Amino acid sequence: MSSKGYRLIQEKNAIDEVFTHHHDKDLGFSKRRQLVSGIVSITLAMSLAANAFFIISHFLHRPHEISSNRTAFASLERNKQIAWTDDSGFASHNRTIWDQAWGTLNPDTGFVAISDDFALRTGLHESQRWPWDSSKGLYLLQGYHNLHCLTILRTSLTEMHDEKPQSLHFTHINHCLDGLRQEIICNADDTPRYSGLDQKMGTGNGQYRMCKDWKKLEEWANSHSACYKYKHGVETIEGGIPLDRFKHCPDGSKPWIESSNKD
Numbered sequence: 001m002s003s004k005g006y007r008l009i010q011e012k013n014a015i016d017e018v019f020t021h022h023h024d025k026d027l028g029f030s031k032r033r034q035l036v037s038g039i040v041s042i043t044l045a046m047s048l049a050a051n052a053f054f055i056i057s058h059f060l061h062r063p064h065e066i067s068s069n070r071t072a073f074a075s076l077e078r079n080k081q082i083a084w085t086d087d088s089g090f091a092s093h094n095r096t097i098w099d100q101a102w103g104t105l106n107p108d109t110g111f112v113a114i115s116d117d118f119a120l121r122t123g124l125h126e127s128q129r130w131p132w133d134s135s136k137g138l139y140l141l142q143g144y145h146n147l148h149c150l151t152i153l154r155t156s157l158t159e160m161h162d163e164k165p166q167s168l169h170f171t172h173i174n175h176c177l178d179g180l181r182q183e184i185i186c187n188a189d190d191t192p193r194y195s196g197l198d199q200k201m202g203t204g205n206g207q208y209r210m211c212k213d214w215k216k217l218e219e220w221a222n223s224h225s226a227c228y229k230y231k232h233g234v235e236t237i238e239g240g241i242p243l244d245r246f247k248h249c250p251d252g253s254k255p256w257i258e259s260s261n262k263d
Protein backbone atom coordinates (compact mmCIF):
# COMPACT_ATOMS: atom_id res chain seq x y z
CA MET A 1 0.00 0.00 0.00
CA SER A 2 1.41 3.34 -1.02
CA SER A 3 2.01 5.71 1.88
CA LYS A 4 1.88 8.72 -0.41
CA GLY A 5 -1.28 10.71 -1.01
CA TYR A 6 -3.97 8.75 -2.80
CA ARG A 7 -4.13 9.98 -6.38
CA LEU A 8 -7.78 10.15 -7.25
CA ILE A 9 -7.86 12.37 -10.27
CA GLN A 10 -5.63 14.89 -11.90
CA GLU A 11 -6.75 15.74 -15.36
CA LYS A 12 -6.13 18.80 -17.43
CA ASN A 13 -8.67 21.39 -16.36
CA ALA A 14 -9.88 19.13 -13.58
CA ILE A 15 -11.74 21.32 -11.19
CA ASP A 16 -12.98 18.72 -8.86
CA GLU A 17 -10.53 15.90 -8.43
CA VAL A 18 -13.04 13.77 -6.63
CA PHE A 19 -15.54 13.45 -9.40
CA THR A 20 -13.23 13.32 -12.40
CA HIS A 21 -12.06 9.89 -13.29
CA HIS A 22 -8.42 9.05 -13.02
CA HIS A 23 -7.40 5.93 -14.84
CA ASP A 24 -5.58 3.78 -12.33
CA LYS A 25 -2.12 2.54 -13.22
CA ASP A 26 -2.92 -0.68 -11.37
CA LEU A 27 -3.87 -3.09 -14.12
CA GLY A 28 -4.68 -5.92 -11.74
CA PHE A 29 -8.33 -5.74 -12.55
CA SER A 30 -7.74 -5.81 -16.33
CA LYS A 31 -5.47 -8.81 -15.98
CA ARG A 32 -8.03 -10.56 -13.85
CA ARG A 33 -10.69 -9.71 -16.36
CA GLN A 34 -8.56 -11.18 -19.16
CA LEU A 35 -7.83 -14.24 -17.09
CA VAL A 36 -11.48 -14.69 -16.27
CA SER A 37 -12.56 -14.29 -19.88
CA GLY A 38 -9.78 -16.70 -20.93
CA ILE A 39 -11.01 -19.28 -18.48
CA VAL A 40 -14.58 -18.71 -19.55
CA SER A 41 -13.63 -19.26 -23.21
CA ILE A 42 -11.86 -22.55 -22.47
CA THR A 43 -14.71 -23.69 -20.27
CA LEU A 44 -17.19 -22.81 -22.96
CA ALA A 45 -15.24 -24.66 -25.65
CA MET A 46 -15.08 -27.79 -23.50
CA SER A 47 -18.71 -27.49 -22.59
CA LEU A 48 -19.64 -27.07 -26.24
CA ALA A 49 -17.94 -30.30 -27.13
CA ALA A 50 -19.40 -32.07 -24.17
CA ASN A 51 -22.87 -30.72 -23.82
CA ALA A 52 -24.50 -27.82 -25.66
CA PHE A 53 -27.41 -27.85 -23.28
CA PHE A 54 -25.08 -27.16 -20.36
CA ILE A 55 -23.90 -23.96 -22.04
CA ILE A 56 -27.42 -22.73 -22.60
CA SER A 57 -28.40 -23.30 -19.00
CA HIS A 58 -25.11 -21.73 -17.85
CA PHE A 59 -26.00 -18.50 -19.62
CA LEU A 60 -29.60 -18.60 -18.50
CA HIS A 61 -28.48 -18.69 -14.89
CA ARG A 62 -25.96 -15.88 -14.82
CA PRO A 63 -27.14 -13.87 -11.80
CA HIS A 64 -27.26 -10.44 -13.45
CA GLU A 65 -29.29 -11.76 -16.34
CA ILE A 66 -32.10 -13.19 -14.26
CA SER A 67 -35.18 -11.38 -15.48
CA SER A 68 -36.65 -9.17 -12.78
CA ASN A 69 -37.60 -5.57 -12.19
CA ARG A 70 -34.85 -5.03 -9.68
CA THR A 71 -31.85 -2.85 -10.45
CA ALA A 72 -28.61 -4.73 -11.08
CA PHE A 73 -26.56 -3.41 -8.17
CA ALA A 74 -28.50 -2.42 -5.06
CA SER A 75 -31.45 -4.56 -6.16
CA LEU A 76 -33.97 -1.73 -5.94
CA GLU A 77 -37.53 -1.87 -7.19
CA ARG A 78 -39.76 0.95 -8.35
CA ASN A 79 -42.20 0.34 -5.53
CA LYS A 80 -42.36 3.50 -3.42
CA GLN A 81 -45.20 5.93 -4.00
CA ILE A 82 -44.16 9.58 -3.62
CA ALA A 83 -46.07 12.75 -4.55
CA TRP A 84 -44.53 15.76 -6.24
CA THR A 85 -44.47 18.74 -3.91
CA ASP A 86 -43.56 22.41 -3.88
CA ASP A 87 -43.86 22.58 -0.11
CA SER A 88 -40.68 20.95 1.19
CA GLY A 89 -37.79 22.77 2.83
CA PHE A 90 -35.85 22.34 -0.42
CA ALA A 91 -38.19 24.90 -2.01
CA SER A 92 -38.64 27.12 1.05
CA HIS A 93 -38.41 30.90 0.68
CA ASN A 94 -37.05 31.04 4.22
CA ARG A 95 -33.29 30.97 3.77
CA THR A 96 -32.61 29.22 7.08
CA ILE A 97 -35.02 26.40 6.34
CA TRP A 98 -33.82 26.19 2.74
CA ASP A 99 -30.14 25.96 3.73
CA GLN A 100 -30.93 23.37 6.40
CA ALA A 101 -32.81 21.18 3.92
CA TRP A 102 -30.04 21.23 1.32
CA GLY A 103 -27.46 20.76 4.06
CA THR A 104 -28.88 17.30 4.79
CA LEU A 105 -27.69 15.95 1.44
CA ASN A 106 -24.39 14.14 1.55
CA PRO A 107 -23.00 13.12 -1.85
CA ASP A 108 -19.95 11.51 -0.16
CA THR A 109 -22.18 8.61 0.94
CA GLY A 110 -22.22 7.58 -2.72
CA PHE A 111 -18.54 6.62 -2.77
CA VAL A 112 -18.50 2.85 -2.56
CA ALA A 113 -15.87 0.13 -2.63
CA ILE A 114 -17.02 -2.75 -4.82
CA SER A 115 -15.31 -6.11 -4.98
CA ASP A 116 -13.90 -7.19 -8.33
CA ASP A 117 -15.95 -10.40 -8.08
CA PHE A 118 -19.17 -8.39 -7.93
CA ALA A 119 -17.93 -6.04 -10.66
CA LEU A 120 -17.11 -8.93 -13.01
CA ARG A 121 -20.43 -10.64 -12.29
CA THR A 122 -22.43 -7.52 -13.05
CA GLY A 123 -20.38 -6.37 -16.04
CA LEU A 124 -19.20 -3.19 -14.30
CA HIS A 125 -16.38 -1.11 -15.81
CA GLU A 126 -13.04 -1.46 -14.03
CA SER A 127 -12.18 1.29 -11.58
CA GLN A 128 -9.28 2.68 -9.60
CA ARG A 129 -8.37 0.75 -6.46
CA TRP A 130 -9.86 1.51 -3.07
CA PRO A 131 -6.84 2.31 -0.87
CA TRP A 132 -7.58 -0.23 1.89
CA ASP A 133 -8.28 -3.32 -0.20
CA SER A 134 -6.76 -3.83 -3.65
CA SER A 135 -9.45 -6.35 -4.58
CA LYS A 136 -12.01 -3.56 -4.54
CA GLY A 137 -12.64 -0.71 -6.97
CA LEU A 138 -13.71 2.80 -5.97
CA TYR A 139 -17.02 3.83 -7.55
CA LEU A 140 -19.43 6.73 -7.18
CA LEU A 141 -23.12 5.85 -7.34
CA GLN A 142 -24.97 7.73 -10.05
CA GLY A 143 -27.78 8.97 -7.79
CA TYR A 144 -25.21 10.58 -5.51
CA HIS A 145 -23.32 12.07 -8.42
CA ASN A 146 -26.60 13.67 -9.47
CA LEU A 147 -27.05 15.07 -5.97
CA HIS A 148 -23.50 16.37 -6.02
CA CYS A 149 -24.24 18.16 -9.28
CA LEU A 150 -27.40 19.70 -7.90
CA THR A 151 -25.55 21.01 -4.86
CA ILE A 152 -22.84 22.44 -7.14
CA LEU A 153 -25.44 24.30 -9.21
CA ARG A 154 -27.17 25.53 -6.08
CA THR A 155 -23.88 26.82 -4.67
CA SER A 156 -23.19 28.76 -7.85
CA LEU A 157 -26.71 30.20 -8.04
CA THR A 158 -26.68 31.15 -4.38
CA GLU A 159 -23.36 32.95 -4.76
CA MET A 160 -24.74 34.84 -7.75
CA HIS A 161 -27.94 35.69 -5.85
CA ASP A 162 -25.92 36.88 -2.82
CA GLU A 163 -23.57 38.86 -5.11
CA LYS A 164 -20.58 36.87 -3.87
CA PRO A 165 -17.68 35.79 -6.07
CA GLN A 166 -18.06 32.39 -7.72
CA SER A 167 -16.14 29.74 -5.78
CA LEU A 168 -16.50 27.04 -8.43
CA HIS A 169 -14.94 26.81 -11.85
CA PHE A 170 -17.44 27.29 -14.67
CA THR A 171 -16.18 24.09 -16.33
CA HIS A 172 -17.30 22.14 -13.28
CA ILE A 173 -20.72 23.79 -13.31
CA ASN A 174 -21.08 23.01 -17.00
CA HIS A 175 -20.06 19.37 -16.38
CA CYS A 176 -22.84 19.12 -13.80
CA LEU A 177 -25.41 20.83 -15.96
CA ASP A 178 -24.76 18.43 -18.80
CA GLY A 179 -24.58 15.45 -16.42
CA LEU A 180 -28.11 16.18 -15.25
CA ARG A 181 -29.29 16.65 -18.83
CA GLN A 182 -27.96 13.18 -19.70
CA GLU A 183 -29.64 11.74 -16.62
CA ILE A 184 -33.00 13.17 -17.66
CA ILE A 185 -32.64 11.88 -21.21
CA CYS A 186 -31.55 8.45 -19.98
CA ASN A 187 -34.57 8.14 -17.68
CA ALA A 188 -37.04 9.27 -20.35
CA ASP A 189 -39.72 9.65 -17.67
CA ASP A 190 -43.11 9.20 -19.31
CA THR A 191 -45.30 10.20 -16.32
CA PRO A 192 -47.91 12.75 -17.51
CA ARG A 193 -48.17 15.61 -14.99
CA TYR A 194 -51.71 16.91 -14.60
CA SER A 195 -52.25 20.59 -15.32
CA GLY A 196 -54.53 23.44 -14.23
CA LEU A 197 -57.28 22.71 -11.68
CA ASP A 198 -56.53 24.49 -8.44
CA GLN A 199 -52.78 24.10 -8.10
CA LYS A 200 -50.98 27.36 -7.36
CA MET A 201 -48.62 27.10 -10.26
CA GLY A 202 -46.94 24.61 -12.52
CA THR A 203 -48.05 21.04 -13.10
CA GLY A 204 -48.26 17.79 -11.18
CA ASN A 205 -48.43 19.20 -7.63
CA GLY A 206 -49.40 16.43 -5.19
CA GLN A 207 -49.56 13.84 -7.95
CA TYR A 208 -48.25 10.39 -7.01
CA ARG A 209 -45.86 8.27 -9.00
CA MET A 210 -43.78 5.17 -8.32
CA CYS A 211 -40.19 5.73 -7.25
CA LYS A 212 -37.26 3.68 -6.13
CA ASP A 213 -36.59 3.83 -2.41
CA TRP A 214 -33.73 6.23 -1.75
CA LYS A 215 -33.38 4.91 1.82
CA LYS A 216 -32.61 1.47 0.41
CA LEU A 217 -29.99 2.97 -1.90
CA GLU A 218 -28.46 4.75 1.08
CA GLU A 219 -28.40 1.50 3.08
CA TRP A 220 -26.65 -0.24 0.20
CA ALA A 221 -24.18 2.63 -0.17
CA ASN A 222 -23.39 2.52 3.55
CA SER A 223 -22.91 -1.24 3.53
CA HIS A 224 -20.39 -0.82 0.67
CA SER A 225 -18.95 2.44 1.93
CA ALA A 226 -15.58 3.65 0.67
CA CYS A 227 -15.44 5.65 3.95
CA TYR A 228 -14.91 8.82 1.96
CA LYS A 229 -15.39 12.35 3.29
CA TYR A 230 -14.67 15.47 1.28
CA LYS A 231 -12.88 18.37 2.95
CA HIS A 232 -14.51 21.63 1.98
CA GLY A 233 -12.53 24.38 0.38
CA VAL A 234 -9.91 22.06 -1.07
CA GLU A 235 -10.75 21.24 -4.67
CA THR A 236 -7.39 20.21 -6.06
CA ILE A 237 -4.41 18.98 -4.15
CA GLU A 238 -0.89 18.60 -5.50
CA GLY A 239 0.18 14.97 -5.37
CA GLY A 240 -3.25 13.46 -4.95
CA ILE A 241 -5.92 13.09 -2.31
CA PRO A 242 -4.83 12.51 1.29
CA LEU A 243 -5.64 9.01 2.48
CA ASP A 244 -7.24 10.58 5.55
CA ARG A 245 -10.30 11.23 3.45
CA PHE A 246 -10.93 7.48 3.31
CA LYS A 247 -11.03 7.08 7.09
CA HIS A 248 -14.68 7.90 7.74
CA CYS A 249 -16.51 4.57 7.79
CA PRO A 250 -20.20 4.91 8.69
CA ASP A 251 -20.03 1.71 10.79
CA GLY A 252 -16.96 2.90 12.73
CA SER A 253 -14.72 0.20 11.27
CA LYS A 254 -11.04 0.92 10.55
CA PRO A 255 -10.07 -0.86 7.34
CA TRP A 256 -6.74 1.02 7.16
CA ILE A 257 -5.59 -0.77 10.33
CA GLU A 258 -6.66 -4.18 9.02
CA SER A 259 -4.98 -3.25 5.74
CA SER A 260 -1.60 -2.42 7.35
CA ASN A 261 -1.72 -5.53 9.55
CA LYS A 262 -1.86 -7.67 6.44
CA ASP A 263 1.49 -6.35 5.15
Ligand SMILES: *[C@@H]1O[C@H](CO)[C@@H](O)[C@H](O)[C@H]1NC(C)=O
Binds near residue numbers: 067068069
Ligand atom coordinates in the same frame (compact mmCIF):
# COMPACT_ATOMS: atom_id res chain seq x y z
C1 LIG B 1 -41.99 -6.46 -13.85
O1 LIG B 1 -42.96 -5.43 -13.85
C2 LIG B 1 -44.00 -5.61 -14.80
C3 LIG B 1 -44.87 -4.35 -14.83
O2 LIG B 1 -45.05 -3.82 -13.54
C4 LIG B 1 -44.77 -6.87 -14.44
O3 LIG B 1 -45.83 -7.09 -15.37
C5 LIG B 1 -43.81 -8.05 -14.45
O4 LIG B 1 -44.48 -9.21 -14.02
C6 LIG B 1 -42.62 -7.78 -13.53
N1 LIG B 1 -41.63 -8.84 -13.70
C7 LIG B 1 -41.08 -9.46 -12.67
C8 LIG B 1 -40.10 -10.55 -13.02
O5 LIG B 1 -41.35 -9.20 -11.52
Ligand SMILES: *[C@@H]1O[C@H](CO)[C@@H](O)[C@H](O)[C@H]1NC(C)=O
Binds near residue numbers: 094095097
Ligand atom coordinates in the same frame (compact mmCIF):
# COMPACT_ATOMS: atom_id res chain seq x y z
C1 LIG C 1 -37.21 31.23 9.00
O1 LIG C 1 -37.20 30.01 9.69
C2 LIG C 1 -36.57 30.07 10.94
C3 LIG C 1 -36.45 28.64 11.47
O2 LIG C 1 -37.66 27.96 11.43
C4 LIG C 1 -37.33 30.99 11.85
O3 LIG C 1 -36.71 31.05 13.13
C5 LIG C 1 -37.39 32.36 11.22
O4 LIG C 1 -38.19 33.21 12.00
C6 LIG C 1 -37.93 32.31 9.79
N1 LIG C 1 -37.76 33.59 9.17
C7 LIG C 1 -38.74 34.25 8.56
C8 LIG C 1 -38.38 35.54 7.95
O5 LIG C 1 -39.86 33.81 8.48
